[in-house]
Amino acid sequence: MGTPLYNTLSRARSHTAFVLSIAFTITILLLLGLVIGYIAFIGLKSLSLDFFTKLPTGDPHNPGGMFNALVGTTILIAIAGAVGIPIGMLTGIYLCEYSANSFLATPVRFVCDVLAGVPSIVVGILGYELLVVPLGHYNGWAGALALAFIMIPIVARTTEEMLRLVPQSYREASIALGATKAWTILKVVVPAASGSIVTGIMLAVARVAGETAPLLFTALGSRYLEKDPSHPFPSLTKQIYDYATGPYPELKRQAWAGILVLIAMIFTLNLTMRLVARSKHVAS
Amino acid sequence: MENSTSIDQTPRMPPIPPAAPEALRRAPLAQAPATGHDPSSAPVRAQPGMPPLPPQAATSQPPRLSPDQRAENERTAAVLKELPANTCTHPEIANEFALLQVSNFRLYYNRTAQALHGINMDIARGKVTAMIGPSGCGKSTLLRSMNRLNDLIDGVHIEGSMVFDGQDVYARNVDVIELRKRMGMVFQRSNPFPMSIFENVVYALRIDGEKNKAVLNEVCERSLRGAALWDEVKDRLHASAFGLSGGQQQRLCIARAIAADPQVLLMDEPCSALDPIATGKIEDLIYELRGKYTIIIVTHNMQQAARVSDYTAFMYIGRLMEYGPTNKLFLNPLLKQTEAYVTGRFG
Numbered sequence: 001m002g003t004p005l006y007n008t009l010s011r012a013r014s015h016t017a018f019v020l021s022i023a024f025t026i027t028i029l030l031l032l033g034l035v036i037g038y039i040a041f042i043g044l045k046s047l048s049l050d051f052f053t054k055l056p057t058g059d060p061h062n063p064g065g066m067f068n069a070l071v072g073t074t075i076l077i078a079i080a081g082a083v084g085i086p087i088g089m090l091t092g093i094y095l096c097e098y099s100a101n102s103f104l105a106t107p108v109r110f111v112c113d114v115l116a117g118v119p120s121i122v123v124g125i126l127g128y129e130l131l132v133v134p135l136g137h138y139n140g141w142a143g144a145l146a147l148a149f150i151m152i153p154i155v156a157r158t159t160e161e162m163l164r165l166v167p168q169s170y171r172e173a174s175i176a177l178g179a180t181k182a183w184t185i186l187k188v189v190v191p192a193a194s195g196s197i198v199t200g201i202m203l204a205v206a207r208v209a210g211e212t213a214p215l216l217f218t219a220l221g222s223r224y225l226e227k228d229p230s231h232p233f234p235s236l237t238k239q240i241y242d243y244a245t246g247p248y249p250e251l252k253r254q255a256w257a258g259i260l261v262l263i264a265m266i267f268t269l270n271l272t273m274r275l276v277a278r279s280k281h282v283a284s
Numbered sequence: 285m286e287n288s289t290s291i292d293q294t295p296r297m298p299p300i301p302p303a304a305p306e307a308l309r310r311a312p313l314a315q316a317p318a319t320g321h322d323p324s325s326a327p328v329r330a331q332p333g334m335p336p337l338p339p340q341a342a343t344s345q346p347p348r349l350s351p352d353q354r355a356e357n358e359r360t361a362a363v364l365k366e367l368p369a370n371t372c373t374h375p376e377i378a379n380e381f382a383l384l385q386v387s388n389f390r391l392y393y394n395r396t397a398q399a400l401h402g403i404n405m406d407i408a409r410g411k412v413t414a415m416i417g418p419s420g421c422g423k424s425t426l427l428r429s430m431n432r433l434n435d436l437i438d439g440v441h442i443e444g445s446m447v448f449d450g451q452d453v454y455a456r457n458v459d460v461i462e463l464r465k466r467m468g469m470v471f472q473r474s475n476p477f478p479m480s481i482f483e484n485v486v487y488a489l490r491i492d493g494e495k496n497k498a499v500l501n502e503v504c505e506r507s508l509r510g511a512a513l514w515d516e517v518k519d520r521l522h523a524s525a526f527g528l529s530g531g532q533q534q535r536l537c538i539a540r541a542i543a544a545d546p547q548v549l550l551m552d553e554p555c556s557a558l559d560p561i562a563t564g565k566i567e568d569l570i571y572e573l574r575g576k577y578t579i580i581i582v583t584h585n586m587q588q589a590a591r592v593s594d595y596t597a598f599m600y601i602g603r604l605m606e607y608g609p610t611n612k613l614f615l616n617p618l619l620k621q622t623e624a625y626v627t628g629r630f631g
Contacts, residue, residue, distance in 0.1 A: 178465035
């Protein structure tokens with residue numbers, strides 16, 4: 001084993017692995033930089049104060065702004081989060097803390113995994129059948145609930161995985177002090193995992209913020225500043241889709257700006273939530 | 285109360301693959317266990333770092349008389365055959381008030397794995413009782429049975445009885461929450477919650493919904509003083525508990541346990557993850573807490589058992605072998621196995 005040839009080969013192999021991993025890392029970073037840089041380069045050109053404050057005019061040569069879409073996406077994400085995050089978290093808590101002997105655990109986990117992989121257009125069709133057809137018109141609720149439906153399995157599985165990482169000794173210590181199981185979960189287990197659960201939730205929010213397909217058949221989109229989700233509802237992604245697929249260069253530029261703003265929104269939201277959720281009491 | 289060799293007929297258990305160390309197998313069967321002893325049951329108190337107590341240090345080796353040589357031979361044979369064995373309980377135990385009475389207690393982790401075989405043990409109120417024995421002998425399992433922490437493990441099945449302060453711990457109508465509040469527990473690894481030092485200490489009060497700031501502050505200070513930690517943390521009560529050193533964290537856990545004003549403190553190898561100085565502080569603390577609380581401490585460190593405890597229980601493969609005053613158990617054990625273990629010949 002210790003022959004010079006073997007040593008040379010194994011050294012060469014280890015060098016190769018090192019060089020390759022560095023090379024791939026740089027490639028990925030370059031690609032990411034390219035995408036963001038390109039979007040920023042084109043998007044910034046058509047980004048103006050009007051983009052944030054004005055409504056679409058309908059005139060392809062003087063398109064106005066996307067104020068309605070920004071508000072619409074914010075409201076859609078807020079509703080989707082308000083519905084999806086609690087249900088997802090509670091499912092995750094159930095899976096990790098309560099389902100030990102339950103026949104439900106495996107099916108629920110399996111369904112979550114399958115749902116997390118379902119193409120979002122399928123969720124859109126489902127929302128259309130269940131919430132649009134019975135009401136007779138496209139509406140924001142259907143869009144928000146379709147987004148919530150996408151969030152639930154992601155949040156549930158991340159919550160479960162993160163709670164599993166909380167040391168058993170926390171639970172034992174709390175139970176030994178006379179706490180009930182619910183109290184232990186609420187006061188010790190979930191706070192201990194809060195940082196990583198928030199990260200998981202942010203991933204889910206980022207995912208649905210960028211979804212267009214589920215909104216095509218549900219919220220539809222609107223040119224007006226809509227505040228009532230029971231009407232057709234505007235969203236950034238849908239508006240980007242409409243503008244980008246149209247023939248007008250002015251609108252295409254608006255779409256680029258919209259993409260840039262969307263990325264910036266997700267990035268900011270992510271960063272703020274992380275800062276807020278950063279626990280003061282992190283185990284060393 | 286039991287005689288020095290109580291007879292109890294526990295049903296025969298299915299044999300488990302033998303794990304008896306060679307040293308025990310080779311240990312001669314009972315020759316002549318000692319009965320001569322010092323009636324004062326004051327614990328042997330030594331400073332950390334002092335060499336282990338040599339068994340020969342007894343003033344004069346009393347003549348070794350066997351009270352019942354045949355019984356001991358049978359016990360040794362039974363253990364080697366993986367059968368339940370009778371506990372050799374020293375008569376001094378009978379003079380104490382038994383706060384916790386364990387009788388014929390058996391615990392199974394599942395249908396085939398029996399962890400405890402017919403334990404009979406009376407825990408003396410206000411005293412420090414140490415449980416020693418080789419790894420896997422069931423010390424921790426027995427300790428965790430006392431506050432029903434084993435309930436958290438699936439498939440645990442229990443037989444026999446455990447009576448705490450006149451109340452059956454495993455009775456159907458027992459309030460487990462209330463029971464656990466009366467038994468504080470300190471774990472092998474310090475496990476402060478991800479909260480401030482203050483919130484860690486008053487955790488038990490928060491469970492009860494205590495909101496009065498004055499009460500919380502008072503309990504916090506009293507508990508931290510009780511755990512000899514107050515002076516070190518009084519200026520940073522609202523800082524994270526994770527900023528403390530390992531030894532401080534363990535004392536914080538003790539403070540957290542005594543904040544609920546329990547009757548019993550269960551300690552599961554509280555010093556096994558600590559350096560000698562931190563260990564010394566915890567031992568001093570245990571010494572100060574004796575009398576106020578009934579302390580049951582599981583330890584792998586026999587010198588520690590000798591230093592801090594009034595009574596010592598020697599356990600071996602799920603049986604309580606010998607149980608008596610610490611100095612007697614260490615200096616004049618009745619059983620050959622005990623002597624072999626405390627002198628470091630096996631285990």
